[in-house]
Amino acid sequence: MTRLTNFFRFWYDFIVGDDWVIAAGVVIALIVTGLLVRLGLNAWWVMPAAVAALLAASIQRETRQSRD
Amino acid sequence: MTTSAAILVFSAFLASAVEAVEALTVVLAMGVTRGWRSPLVGAGAALLVLAAVVAVLGPALSLMPIDTLRVIVGALLLVFGLQWLRKAILRAGGYKPLRDEAALYRAQVEGSRAAQGTIRAGMDWYAFTLAFKGVLLEGLEVAFIVLTFGTAHGSIPLAAAGAAVALLLVVAVGALAHRPLARVPENSMKFAVGLMLATFGIFWSVEGAGIEWPGADLAIPGILGFMTLVSFGLVAVLRRLRELDAVLTVGLFAKGE
Numbered sequence: 174m175t176r177l178t179n180f181f182r183f184w185y186d187f188i189v190g191d192d193w194v195i196a197a198g199v200v201i202a203l204i205v206t207g208l209l210v211r212l213g214l215n216a217w218w219v220m221p222a223a224v225a226a227l228l229a230a231s232i233q234r235e236t237r238q239s240r241d
Numbered sequence: 242m243t244t245s246a247a248i249l250v251f252s253a254f255l256a257s258a259v260e261a262v263e264a265l266t267v268v269l270a271m272g273v274t275r276g277w278r279s280p281l282v283g284a285g286a287a288l289l290v291l292a293a294v295v296a297v298l299g300p301a302l303s304l305m306p307i308d309t310l311r312v313i314v315g316a317l318l319l320v321f322g323l324q325w326l327r328k329a330i331l332r333a334g335g336y337k338p339l340r341d342e343a344a345l346y347r348a349q350v351e352g353s354r355a356a357q358g359t360i361r362a363g364m365d366w367y368a369f370t371l372a373f374k375g376v377l378l379e380g381l382e383v384a385f386i387v388l389t390f391g392t393a394h395g396s397i398p399l400a401a402a403g404a405a406v407a408l409l410l411v412v413a414v415g416a417l418a419h420r421p422l423a424r425v426p427e428n429s430m431k432f433a434v435g436l437m438l439a440t441f442g443i444f445w446s447v448e449g450a451g452i453e454w455p456g457a458d459l460a461i462p463g464i465l466g467f468m469t470l471v472s473f474g475l476v477a478v479l480r481r482l483r484e485l486d487a488v489l490t491v492g493l494f495a496k497g498e
Contacts (some may be wrong), residue, residue, distance in 0.1 A: 184306060187381070188317060190324035199320050203312065203446055220443050223313040225325065225471045231327055232293050236336055236367045236482065 198227040231237070245458060249394050252437040253403035256386045259430045260379040261411035264325065264419040266342050267375030270349030271368040279365040283372030291380040295387055296402060302392040313395045315446025322438025328471055329432035334479025339428055346421040352386045386438065393445045436472060440465045 187197045202223035209216035264284070271280035302310065304374050332437040359366045373428065383404050391397030413424060456458035 188321055195323050196320045199316055206447055207450045215453055217454055220447045221467055239336055
């Protein structure tokens with residue numbers, strides 16, 4: 174069990190890293206983009222906007238922690 | 242070579258160069274303190290494992306339908322690239338220490354000298370294991386980039402060639418210098434790789450979801466420009482915050498609080 178846990182933890186750290194919110198946000202932005210495409214909207218702007226917001230929020234969380 | 246192919250090769254080259262510099266520090270420390278044979282065999286074994294990973298997973302990934310592949314690979318690339326970018330921004334803004342290869346090398350050398358090793362079959366297994374792990378872990382990130390970038394672009398050999406050239410260059414310079422490559426601007430390189438991974442991650446994942454980018458491939462420089470602007474903007478904000486913190490600290494100190 175420990176080996177399996179370590180295996181998944183390694184890949185989680187490798188891909189997701191320190192801030193899981195970024196990964197979750199990217200998935201949500203992709204789902205929203207897909208839904209808007211189904212509604213007939215060419216919503217190319219969703220992901221760049223989401224990425225900028227996610228990055229800024231993640232940096233803010235990190236700096237707030239180190240400034241406290 | 243098209244612009245996106247050139248960016249693909251350049252990204253794989255930069256990522257591989259950065260990771261090779263980090264792996265070189267470990268291998269050099271082992272070689273200098275415990276002899277060259279075991280760490281070189283360890284590093285070679287790790288490179289073989291990495292080549293096998295790319296050779297096996299590459300064709301397997303290529304079997305997926307292109308849109309599904311681009312959504313999955315693009316999203317993975319984006320999440321992975323944002324990790325690199327986030328750390329590079331925090332380092333450039335002064336909120337994370339820069340990686341010091343010389344200090345890491347000294348620590349590795351001291352640790353290696355103090356460690357007891359098992360010598361069996363003419364191999365120092367301590368040196369072998371550390372070199373193997375160092376090269377494998379650093380190289381796994383390069384293999385990931387080569388695989389994702391290569392499959393989404395439809396050219397794993399091109400990405401692998403970019404990575405291999407960087408590896409050979411770093412090894413050659415390391416062999417000549419015989420010390421860690423402390424002067425390589427690692428954070429700037431990681432910043433650039435993070436920007437490119439995020440850019441292609443956005444482009445491919447969204448394209449795979451059914452979007453038609455305005456200007457088709459010409460959207461790539463646009464996304465890159467946008468991501469660069471956002472990232473440099475965040476670095477500028479972080480630097481300003483550091484300055485304000487410093488002024489505040491001096492002010493409080495002067496007041497005797």
